[in-house]
């Protein structure tokens with residue numbers, strides 16, 4: 412970045428009326444915030460907007476005063492080079508007030524306007540303070556929960572919540588219990604005295620959902636289960652899910668850096684789990700300090716400086732706010748020269764052991780065999796860990812065989828030990844699909860998924876790493892035709908599969924594969940088309956119709972606090 416840029420940042424997407432000044436020469440960030448606290452219930456959009464109306468001018472004035480005093484500019488010169496503001500996502504009425512304030516300031520100070528995506532700012536502040544190159548980012552905030560990774564000029568969404576944001580889910584539970592907003596810190600405090608009780612645990616590849624676990628938690632409360640036990644178990648399961656999908660994203664992208672963003676990131680238990688998961692797999696973990704995790708204008712100013720430096724400013728007439736602004740809509744103009752993730756290659760006969768997200772896989776291609784052990788994850792509660800490893804090992808064995816009976820190539824199973832969470836399977840394929848992506852192979856995957864769905868079950872985690880391609884024969888150097896004859900597209904890793912007759916689950920299965928294409932392919936669009944073509948040959952059109960719904964669903968709807 413250029414040597415000395417000073418930016419005024421303004422944030423006001425939901426509850427935090429906040430202004431900040433970032434100085435790139437010293438890396439100092441001054442933040443002034445004024446929080447909206449609802450009298451009862453959750454965040455009311457209209458009340459929140461009134462709060463922005465009152466508080467934004469005050470916090471901006473304090474930030475500008477700080478800039479004038481600290482940097483000693485002549486009185487007739489603007490104390491900052493640009494005004495950056497949160498354009499979205501967030502509550503419409505709040506965003507509009509912040510947008511109006513930012514435009515007015517940019518005109519009064521005669522400096523350019525920079526429009527920042529709030530979720531990308533949650534990510535970038537972590538990358539900035541960690542000094543990581545190309546991390547995977549877990550954003551765990553009130554209205555959102557998703558995994559982002561940089562690829563081809565955008566932050567791609569590798570996985571996300573299928574219903575509410577993680578903070579909102581927790582806050583809904585505390586409202587049910589009668590605790591005041593925000594609920595997250597109260598759950599954290601109550602959890603200290605809790606013991607583990609069983610609650611649902613739902614991940615689908617790198618996607619996840621909170622609705623089942625939240626209604627079970629409310630039900631438990633109504634059934635007089637001690638509230639501290641529910642709080643403890645909510646944290647174990649919800650944060651366990653987030654940690655698991657973060658690990659899967661590291662495994663899929665080959666990255667060894669993880670950053671955390673968002674208000675829920677202030678939770679000690681979540682940070683502990685993520686740090687432990689990263690330590691166990693030899694990755695680096697970074698969480699910014701709490702003032703940068705919860706909503707704050709500091710992160711808006713810091714990303715604003717990078718965007719301003721890249722010439723990424725907005726004309727007033729193009730500066731409309733967007734309550735549904737998705738992180739993958741943002742052209743990443745400020746890091747074009749940096750390397751992107753170089754994903755490590757999967758098993759191709761050279762190595763003897765591979766670490767997946769869940770398991771250690773010992774490879775013996777010469778004997779045509781692999782041994783897969785689901786390791787104990789020390790970040791998880793032992794009871795949950797035990798349950799997941801056993802259940803998934805049993806399911807993987809059962810569904811791997813069932814799929815083959817439906818005509819889908821899968822490894823032949825030679826041994827299962829659920830207690831040890833160990834499987835012995837046929838060595839299949841030559842490469843992971845991720846490393847040898849072609850439209851024809853992806854079309855095969857489409858056909859295979861359709862066959863599973865017709866038989867009434869889903870794979871649960873179809874990614875480009877859970878498909879093996881090419882000939883497994885170690886001496887497959889024969890004629891091209893012979894190799895072609897042996898070429899198969901083989902599905903592996905059925906541990907997240909389950910029986911279901913819901914069209915929604917089938918559509919999700921395709922969506923999960925789709926997201927892994929977006930996360931691993933240079934030019935995903937033709938491959939995504941091939942996936943649908945293959946599916947259409949064998950499967951039902953209504954599943955593809957539902958897939959369009961799943962994709963079109965705006966998941967960035969902020970909680971309005973009313974139930």
Ligand SMILES: C[C@@H](O)[C@H](NC(=O)OP(=O)(O)OC[C@H]1O[C@@H](n2cnc3c(N)ncnc32)[C@H](O)[C@@H]1O)C(=O)O
Pocket residue numbers: 424425426500501502529551552553554555576577578579581582593594595596599673674675676677678679704705706
């Ligand atoms: C779009 C934007 O307005 C929205 N902002 C937002 O959700 O505020 P944020 O500050 O990132 O997160 C607030 C959430 O963070 C939770 N939270 C705060 N402290 C917590 C803690 N110690 N443990 C768990 N959750 C906590 C709160 O309960 C609340 O749900 C977002 O980033 O999604």
Ligand SMILES: Nc1ncnc2c1ncn2[C@@H]1O[C@H](COP(=O)(O)OP(=O)(O)OP(=O)(O)O)[C@@H](O)[C@H]1O
Pocket residue numbers: 659662663757758765766767768769770771772781783822836837838839840843872876877879903904
């Ligand atoms: N039967 C097999 N034949 C050949 N290679 C295999 C086989 N099973 C697994 N592998 C290799 O090991 C890697 C990890 O295996 P697998 O996906 O089953 O583990 P995992 O820990 O569940 O992974 P993840 O959850 O990250 O998808 C695969 O991507 C593949 O490279």
Ligand SMILES: [Fe+2]
Pocket residue numbers: 529533552553673674705706
């Ligand atoms: Fe936020």
